[in-house]
Amino acid sequence: MICRHCGTEIADKAIICYRCGAATAEPARRPADRSTPSGGWLVSALALVVLFLAALYLGQAESGQVPPAVSYTIAALAAIVLGWRWWSRRTPRG
Numbered sequence: 368m369i370c371r372h373c374g375t376e377i378a379d380k381a382i383i384c385y386r387c388g389a390a391t392a393e394p395a396r397r398p399a400d401r402s403t404p405s406g407g408w409l410v411s412a413l414a415l416v417v418l419f420l421a422a423l424y425l426g427q428a429e430s431g432q433v434p435p436a437v438s439y440t441i442a443a444l445a446a447i448v449l450g451w452r453w454w455s456r457r458t459p460r461g
Contacts, residue, residue, distance in 0.1 A: 417444055 368379050372389035381391055420441050427433045 413444070413448070417441075420444070 368377055368381065368391065369375070370377055370384040370387065370389060370391070373384060373387040375384060375386040377384050377386075377391070383390055420437060424433060424437050424441060427437065
């Protein structure tokens with residue numbers, strides 16, 4: 368057999384050319400398209416909210432008076448992010 372890429376004579380059962388490394392046959396499967404998710408603005412907005420709440424929390428933590436609403440909101444956002452990450456890893460893409 369002759370390599371389609373460099374023209375070198377190679378064995379008939381060769382998978383790749385020993386000289387140039389080109390494959391001798393087309394792959395049976397193509398890799399999945401790994402496009403970026405379209406929810407980039409959502410992640411940015413969520414990060415901005417988390418940073419704002421963290422600043423509020425740190426400002427109040429110094430005086431020892433952290434409002435329960437801020438603590439619960441930060442805990443809820445952490446739970447949402449963890450749940451979202453878990454769900455996105457379980458859901459097949461494509």
